[in-house]
Amino acid sequence: MTVNFKVNNKKVEIKDLDNLSLLKILREHLSLKGAKCGCKTGDCGTCSVIIDGELVRSCLVLGKNLEGKSIKTIEYYKDEKIRELQETFTRSGAIQCGFCTPGMIMAAYSILEKNPKPTKKEIREGLKYNLCRCTGYEKIVDAIYDASGQVNTKKHIIASVFKGNIGTSKPVQAALEKAEGKFEYTDDLVFNNLYHGKILFAPSAHGYITKMNIEEAKKIEGVLDIVTCMDQEYWSKDFNCHITSPFEKLVRNEKMFNRHFRYDGDKIAAVVAISEEIAQKAVKAIEYEFKTYPVILDVKKAMKDDSYPIQKDNNIAARNIGYEIGNVEDAYKDCDILFEKEYHTQKQSHGMMEPHIAVANYDGEILTLYAPTQNVFGFRSLMTEIFDLPYNKVRVIKTNIGGAFGAKSEVVVEHIASLLAIRVKGTVKVNLSRKEEFLCGKTRTAIDFNVKFGVKNGKFKSMGIDAVLDRGGYYGSTIDLCYAWMDKVYKLYECENIKTNTIAIYTNTQNSGAVRGYGAPQVNFARETAINDYCRDQGLDKIQFRLDNLFEQGSKDIATKETMTSVYVKDCLTRAYEMIEEKRNKWEDENYYYGLGVAVGVHGNGIGLPVADFASSSIKYCADGSVIVNTTVHDMGQGSTIMIKKIVAEVLGIDDDLVTVLNPDTNSNYYSNGAYATRETWVNGNSVKAAADELIKVIINETAEIHEKNIEDLIYLDGKIATKAGDLVATAAEVVLHRMHKPPFKEIEATVHFTNPQVPGSYMANIVISKVDKKTGEVKVEKLIAVHDVGRAINPMMLEGQIEGGIHMGLGFAISEEVKYDKKTGKLETINFKKYKMFRANDMPEIHIEIVNKPDSVGPLGAKGVGEAALTAVAPAVIDSINEAIGSNFNKIPVLQKDIQEFLGL
Amino acid sequence: MKLMLNMTINNEKISVEIEPDSRLLDVLRDDLGLLGTKEGCGVGECGACTVIIDGKTANSCxxxxxSMEGCDIKTIEYLSKNGKLHPMQKSFIDNSALQCGFCTPGFVLSGVNLLERNPxxxxxxxxxxxxxxxCRCTGYEQIVKAVEDVRDEKYIKDGACDE
Incomplete structure (x- = not known):
């Protein structure tokens, strides 16, 4: 069968369609890779194209139905409207990771075709089939509004501007390429002689494989190899997916393939074949038998002594992790009022638009892993451990990332791709479907808290927070997460006596891992909701109570006794309250109950105690005055590359276009702990700042030597070296050229290994207004005010973008994203975006963002990180607004419509 | 218009749809993914694209x-088909008969074919x-030595291309 149609005005003839989707035809047969595959079920919109004027999701369209149709894709650069949208998206900061961007632009195109002057509400309505996990849709709506020629009067955050690099806005690296659909993600890369790996997942949530037969599967033509949980090989040893260095003594209790499977995302076998279809066919042909064990989804059940052991002895992964400052129990006796209540947070999926993918090559000597990872060195460590290879024989190269949010900091498929590549001595790709991503991707740790505090004369006197962590089946990053949540308890409210305690429990649920915030959103929900509950109980003003107790400039971290380098959380809260017009906690009209919710919060910068964070950077001046920076930042759309460029450009006084930052590659880059823990701005930013300062010293020294001047008489300014009297001596480029091509023939470079035990906190206040429908119980978050204390803004537009994206994730965490299980079988039910509900463009509230704009004393040029702080205080503010509106006392998230209906008796 | 071409490549019968004016080199590299065969000049002067057609070496460019309908073609990939190196390949490695390696597949096939015709x-x-x-790297000395070593049976045939 032959089908004739047009793509971007070119005639196309396709034969033997074999039920191919249009997306596959575009990507694989026509090499038009702008349309992305985010789910294959029509839920995410990353594959959107226009067919005969209508917006469609190309993964749902069969090629055989295309006869005579005319298709427009993101690559149709001849269309002026598409080009204009590409430009406004780039200019407006509407692009972060860029994976959803081509689909978004096609949706925008369709909106404007039908309605050239849409309102923002109409734009949001038109975008509801397209998901974005990075931006919170704000800047996407702005970009489309801009392209419609209407004047946008929206206010943006005001930042102090340095010479031009710091405080001025710039889109993320390669924004235009992302808008044009030319930015190549891992699935867009071309590899020769590429094989494909597919994974067989566990049949239920808890059990043991008794028999497995791969003979039939092996006979399928095109199958190269099959590895299973029955194999006893050097690589089937226990490991820990979170290991980032061999020095980490973390418990290792998972295998690549687990015969004793502990959740339904556990892998039990993998096939490598010449095509993805054949590999999938072989996966289905693997025969096995298994026995089931009791399924335990609930931590309380799992903790019981007679509970079935998920790991070896019992279900306790860790206990008694915590520390006490002062004497909490004694201090309770001295308090006027005691408050105690339990709070529960639930798992959350990353929901990044690009599922996990990895391509590994093994040439008989060196294993090369191409992966969209947040941690090239961590992955290298783990591969060397699993495959008994030395560090110099494993190379990990970061490919372009389509969103990560922590998902891509722990291995999920990368070790499988590597194993299959080693087995066939070739190149193997493993690409997860969305369902597989939900199954075996990590989740935010669900934590049950018990919050107790005592107040004397209106001030905190004593506070104790106990936590029970739901780990899922394996140890992973248990200990790191314990310290991550506890750390946040000691740096927000003044209180002499504080203790924390954690117990971590194994269950048969999706394995917990790093998700944006990493413990902070959970504990912040518990503590802030407790304070709101306390204030409501006691009839106190929740703003004033906070102002009486919050940290301020000069406050000391209660655990470490170190003075915090900058704390303006009171300013955040005061300003947020000023910005809101409705200065009352609750009101109602005929149809809705309204409530005003408040929360503040703190997040760290960099890996916390007991190890001070560190990073190395080297900057080399080229002979034309441009510079190459060797530091390892993993840009995933959050803008870390442009952040580094701006800092270096600022210090050296050159244009940021003259700065190039290396892409993470373990063979060439300086070691890095990875892109998590809000560490890139503070740690890497500081490290390149120090290297740039050092480079100036080096170049002054060299100039002094060449021109026979005293070092003390010379100054460096904007790429030139002059005498203090103001006479130009040489340009930096001249000095470099002189040193490189005349004796002593040396490069002009500087290297700095940075560390600092003094770690700032990033603070914020959120105020939310929500309305609850009296008839349906539906919640609509109407307005959200976010004021952040993140030091000096380096790139205001992308800072806003981070906060907006964080708000999106925080809103889902509060009221829409539910990870749901079948209670009997323990199988995950939320395996697509239909069931796992992330906020869409038309669900988002009106957002107002400001920053305090005061520099931090140890931040690079005064900056602090924002990536995780962005969502830390969102959920408690939202839940408070609901509790105020309807008089409820919700103490668990997410609060869903059905919970509200139940409360209101609807 | 496209043609259907049937031939045997490395002992496997293959049917492939080709343009009438395609070169054998392009079909091998682009359609069949056999990238061992290199293009050095495109005009039959350098031998980097050498393959063996019906027992004789030829420049596939x-x-x-x-014109290959029904022909039996062997490429460099054939020699190590079972995962083991052919004696000629081993000898090239041991004699440092390769430097940059771009000409090597062609030389190895020429060497193998020579010994088949004249042991x-x-x-x-x-x-x-x-x-x-x-070859622009080696000066040919080690390449000649490598072929001599195989001629002198310094390498036991391990059957890689005995089929």
């Missing part, structure tokens, strides 16, 4: 693919036998 060539005959291939 000047061979019209359409006991003299040094002169070896030089004559590889004269269709150009």
């Amino acid at each position: 000047v061979t019209l693919a359409a 006991n060539p003299t040094e002169e005959e070896i030089k004559e036998g590889i004269s269709g291939n150009i």
Whole structure:
């Protein structure tokens, strides 16, 4: 069968369609890779194209139905409207990771075709089939509004501007390429002689494989190899997916393939074949038998002594992790009022638009892993451990990332791709479907808290927070997460006596891992909701109570006794309250109950105690005055590359276009702990700042030597070296050229290994207004005010973008994203975006963002990180607004419509 | 218009749809993914694209693919098909007969083909036998030595291409 149609005005003839989707035809047969595959079920919109004027999701369209149709894709650069949208998206900061961007632009195109002057509400309505996990849709709506020629009067955050690099806005690296659909993600890369790996997942949530037969599967033509949980090989040893260095003594209790499977995302076998279809066919042909064990989804059940052991002895992964400052129990006796209540947070999926993918090559000597990872060195460590290879024989190269949010900091498929590549001595790709991503991707740790505090004369006197962590089946990053949540308890409210305690429990649920915030959103929900509950109980003003107790400039971290380098959380809260017009906690009209919710919060910068964070950077001046920076930042759309460029450009006084930052590659880059823990701005930013300062010293020294001047008489300014009297001596480029091509023939470079035990906190206040429908119980978050204390803004537009994206994730965490299980079988039910509900463009509230704009004393040029702080205080503010509106006392998230209906008796 | 071409490549029967004016080199590299065969000049002068057609070496860059109907073709990938190196490949490695490696697949095939036709060539005959291939790195000394070592049966045949 032959089908004739047009793509971007070119005639196309396709034969033997074999039920191919249009997306596959575009990507694989026509090499038009702008349309992305985010789910294959029509839920995410990353594959959107226009067919005969209508917006469609190309993964749902069969090629055989295309006869005579005319298709427009993101690559149709001849269309002026598409080009204009590409430009406004780039200019407006509407692009972060860029994976959803081509689909978004096609949706925008369709909106404007039908309605050239849409309102923002109409734009949001038109975008509801397209998901974005990075931006919170704000800047996407702005970009489309801009392209419609209407004047946008929206206010943006005001930042102090340095010479031009710091405080001025710039889109993320390669924004235009992302808008044009030319930015190549891992699935867009071309590899020769590429094989494909597919994974067989566990049949239920808890059990043991008794028999497995791969003979039939092996006979399928095109199958190269099959590895299973029955194999006893050097690589089937226990490991820990979170290991980032061999020095980490973390418990290792998972295998690549687990015969004793502990959740339904556990892998039990993998096939490598010449095509993805054949590999999938072989996966289905693997025969096995298994026995089931009791399924335990609930931590309380799992903790019981007679509970079935998920790991070896019992279900306790860790206990008694915590520390006490002062004497909490004694201090309770001295308090006027005691408050105690339990709070529960639930798992959350990353929901990044690009599922996990990895391509590994093994040439008989060196294993090369191409992966969209947040941690090239961590992955290298783990591969060397699993495959008994030395560090110099494993190379990990970061490919372009389509969103990560922590998902891509722990291995999920990368070790499988590597194993299959080693087995066939070739190149193997493993690409997860969305369902597989939900199954075996990590989740935010669900934590049950018990919050107790005592107040004397209106001030905190004593506070104790106990936590029970739901780990899922394996140890992973248990200990790191314990310290991550506890750390946040000691740096927000003044209180002499504080203790924390954690117990971590194994269950048969999706394995917990790093998700944006990493413990902070959970504990912040518990503590802030407790304070709101306390204030409501006691009839106190929740703003004033906070102002009486919050940290301020000069406050000391209660655990470490170190003075915090900058704390303006009171300013955040005061300003947020000023910005809101409705200065009352609750009101109602005929149809809705309204409530005003408040929360503040703190997040760290960099890996916390007991190890001070560190990073190395080297900057080399080229002979034309441009510079190459060797530091390892993993840009995933959050803008870390442009952040580094701006800092270096600022210090050296050159244009940021003259700065190039290396892409993470373990063979060439300086070691890095990875892109998590809000560490890139503070740690890497500081490290390149120090290297740039050092480079100036080096170049002054060299100039002094060449021109026979005293070092003390010379100054460096904007790429030139002059005498203090103001006479130009040489340009930096001249000095470099002189040193490189005349004796002593040396490069002009500087290297700095940075560390600092003094770690700032990033603070914020959120105020939310929500309305609850009296008839349906539906919640609509109407307005959200976010004021952040993140030091000096380096790139205001992308800072806003981070906060907006964080708000999106925080809103889902509060009221829409539910990870749901079948209670009997323990199988995950939320395996697509239909069931796992992330906020869409038309669900988002009106957002107002400001920053305090005061520099931090140890931040690079005064900056602090924002990536995780962005969502830390969102959920408690939202839940408070609901509790105020309807008089409820919700103490668990997410609060869903059905919970509200139940409360209101609807 | 496209043609259907049937041929045997590395002992496997293959049917492939080709353009009438395709070169054998393009079909091998682009359609079949056999990237061992290199293009060095495109005009049959350097031998980097050498393959063995029906027992004789040929430059695949000047061979019209359409003329290969029913032919038996062997490429460098054939020699290590079972995961083991052919003696000629081992000998090239041991004698440092390869530097950049771009000409190597062509030289190896020329060497193998020479010994198939003449199991006991003299040094002169070896030089004559590889004269269709150009190498810019080695000066040919080690390449000749590598072929001599295989001629002298310094390597036990391990059956990689015995089929």
